Structure formats: C-alpha cells, structure tokens
Amino acid sequence: MGEVKNFNFCGEIITPGTRLDTALPIGSDPMGQSAEIPIQILHGTKTGPIISVIGAIHGDELNGTGIIHHLVYGDDHRPGTSDDHIDPNKLSGTVLLVPVANVDAMMMNSRTSPDGRDLNRVFPGTADGSQTSRLAHAIFTHIVKKSDYLIDLHTAPYTRMNVPQIRADLENSKCKRIARAFGTKVIMNSKGPKGSIRREATKVGVPAILLESGSSHRFEKDAVEGGVKGILNVLAKLKMIEREVEKPNWRILVRKFRWVRSPVGGILHTLVPGGAVVKEGEVIAYVTDPFGARVDDVISPVNGYIVGLATTPLVRPGDPIANIVFVREKKLHEIISKEKMDEGSYDDITEQDIEDDEGSTLDETER
Numbered sequence: 001m002g003e004v005k006n007f008n009f010c011g012e013i014i015t016p017g018t019r020l021d022t023a024l025p026i027g028s029d030p031m032g033q034s035a036e037i038p039i040q041i042l043h044g045t046k047t048g049p050i051i052s053v054i055g056a057i058h059g060d061e062l063n064g065t066g067i068i069h070h071l072v073y074g075d076d077h078r079p080g081t082s083d084d085h086i087d088p089n090k091l092s093g094t095v096l097l098v099p100v101a102n103v104d105a106m107m108m109n110s111r112t113s114p115d116g117r118d119l120n121r122v123f124p125g126t127a128d129g130s131q132t133s134r135l136a137h138a139i140f141t142h143i144v145k146k147s148d149y150l151i152d153l154h155t156a157p158y159t160r161m162n163v164p165q166i167r168a169d170l171e172n173s174k175c176k177r178i179a180r181a182f183g184t185k186v187i188m189n190s191k192g193p194k195g196s197i198r199r200e201a202t203k204v205g206v207p208a209i210l211l212e213s214g215s216s217h218r219f220e221k222d223a224v225e226g227g228v229k230g231i232l233n234v235l236a237k238l239k240m241i242e243r244e245v246e247k248p249n250w251r252i253l254v255r256k257f258r259w260v261r262s263p264v265g266g267i268l269h270t271l272v273p274g275g276a277v278v279k280e281g282e283v284i285a286y287v288t289d290p291f292g293a294r295v296d297d298v299i300s301p302v303n304g305y306i307v308g309l310a311t312t313p314l315v316r317p318g319d320p321i322a323n324i325v326f327v328r329e330k331k332l333h334e335i336i337s338k339e340k341m342d343e344g345s346y347d348d349i350t351e352q353d354i355e356d357d358e359g360s361t362l363d364e365t366e367r
Contacts (some may be wrong), residue, residue: 004045010025016043016045016088017089018043022041023037024036024139024142026134035103035104041096042072044089048094050147050148052146052151053067053068053151053231054098054139055153056106056153057120060158063155064154065219067231070228072085093238102119113135114131115130115131117132121195124137125138125140145204149206149208150197150206151208151209151211152198152210153210154210156308157215158217160310160320161308161311162214162274163274164211164212166179166182166212166230170189175209178207183233184226187252190210190362250349252352252354253352255353255356255361256354256359257323259321260301261319262298262317262318264295265316266290266296267290267292267314269287269313270322271285272285273306274306274307277335278306278324280302280303285322303328303329304332305324307323309323326359327352
C-alpha cells in the first residue's frame, strides 16, 4: 500500500488524517456577493476510494441535510466527541460531503432553483448556461468527476412519503453492489431521468445510487438514522471504515410498480401506513365528502408492499394515493413473518427480484 498523498480540492490542500470545511464557489448572487456551496472533506490516512454524498439538490428535501449532519458529528452535533461516526485518522480514502447542494432553493423553501428549473434535470450542466445549469456544471465538474462513487439523498415531495428505498441502475454491477450494501429493504431499478445526477454520473463512470426516504420540509428521525446507517454500510463495504455491514432480514429488487389513484375527489382517509403489506382487493383508503360520509373506496389491485403513500387529505380524481410493489403471495407471507423478527444483521437474506408485467418503471414516471 503506497503513501497517501494530500488531497487537492479546487486548490485547497487537505493532508491525510484531517478534515476541511470549505466551499465551492458558484458565481455571485444578485447583490454581487460571492455565492458558494458548503463542502466538508474527510481525507483518510490510508489509500481508498473517493465517495461523495450530496443532500438537498431539491431545496425542500431536508432529510439528506440532516443525514450528513449526523453522519459527521453524531447526535450531539459536536465535533471530536465519542458519537462521531467517521475518524479521518482511521479512514481509507476520501469522503466529500455536500449537505446543501442547492442553497438558493433551500433558502426559498423550494424544490426548484430561483430560475424555476429543477437542478436534478440539468446535469452535467454548462459553464455558460442558466443559473441552474451553471450550478450543475460546478457540482459535476468539481465533485462528481472527482469521485469514484456517489450517493444522492432525496425525499418524496410534501404531498407524499417514501418508504426508505435505494434507486439504482441494477444492470450496472457496481451500482448494484453499493445499492445492496446500503441496506434498505427496497431497491428500485432506475437509471434515473435524463439530466439527473445519478444517471449522468453513472454514464461517466461514477457508480451512483439515490436514497429516497420520508417526506420534504422537515427532518425525520427514522429517515435520518436509516440514512446514516446506510452510508456507513457502504463505506464499510468499500473497506473505507472498519464496521460490520448491517443487512436487512429481507429485500426486494423492484423492476416495476403500480400507482393506485383516487377514483373520485374528496377527503382522503388512509387505512394503512407506508411499508404495509396489502392483499389484492383490500381497501387501503376511504374518500369522503366534506362532512366525512364515505363516498368511495381505494382498492389495492395486487398483493404487494406499499413503498409510497399520499400524506395530504385533499384529493382529486386520479391523484396518486399509494405506490405498491407487486409481490407474489408466497413471498408476501415470507415478508410478513420476517417483519416480526428483531432488526439486526442477517446472513440469510430473503431476496427477490420482482417483475410486474402490468406495472410502470421509475424511468417512465420520473420524466
């Protein structure tokens, strides 16, 4: 193993076994002042890969920011204490952390940038394009292309929640490897929409996965804790840190899914939580009139597992209510029995690669 060299980030030098709080310049704001993205870099004392973790590409999706905060300094948010998860002196390789990729959008409490564009649809960006395109170009040039792996952190929009799930191109062996290592029970097959950071990163040889967990506009404890554990699992799998990779007791690799939509407009009363196992024909929600009288039922069309769910009560005809992954009945019973087991790390993982002839793919629905 050769001597570890200093890490150069945009002219700033990080020596082995240290961390650096810095920023990536992205031009100037409307007041003519310097605009920048906060970056923290942890550079290890042993050779290893470079992995980037990016949060808040969509400015209202805050769980990713919370995940990175807790990943670095633990629950007490104090550096140098016993609950810090990564010690640069014991790290192999380098970790680039971007807690807020789209600062302007976060300041506006908005999914999109001030120019109205979705940052996660314009990668790799251009140096002389729109404001959002220039931001994408800076991130892609100085962070993505400098990396060997990428983890992109997201949540559902404020009207919905997502059960923790990794999205990755399962035809790419390196993406599939780190997707499995992360440890979610659900892995959704998806290259990502054109212009998304995970699609464009993988295209240039940087295997990328995306975490979807929870909902927007808030920090959610379970989503944050799960995200921290998953990132540490990936670092352990890549032999960057010494830690046992925690495995789920079951896992499904999802190729297609069904969105169940409201048959009528009204007030939604959901009967099942995200992560519920449902049977074909089961009533999963009621739609009522303004006085609470039942107008219609929302029915599950398949035996399956709910990976996404509406969180707002007002619905119109055709609004999405639940995202359900079809699961064969035998597998459904396995999941139900495994769900009753204690959480932990399992050598014998019940795993199934699920195809649904009548379902839709993520790449079809995310355009």
